[in-house]
Amino acid sequence: MPQLNPSPWFFIMVLSWLTFSLIIQPKLLSFTPINPPSSKVLATTKSTPWTWPWT
Template sequence: MPQLNPNPWFSIMLMTWLTFSLIIQPKLLHFTSPNPPSNMTPPTTKTASWSWPWT
């Protein structure tokens, strides 16, 4: 069965992961997000209770 022969596929997988880890990943991690997270807490709004007309 040719699927069990790891000779060509292991080297392809190894080269692919090395390329991704050493070249592509640092370039992708260098980008900054357009909306960085902020430390501000959202303002809390106080809602008035509902006055039911039948009570």
């Protein structure tokens, strides 16, 4: 059964992994995000507990 022979599929997997790691990934990592995260401290709002009518 040919699907049990790992020889051609292993080569394709290694080739695609190397292509991603060596060519595509450095190009993607060179981009800077459009909206970088800010160091602004988020203000916490005080919430009042819900008053249940049956208590």
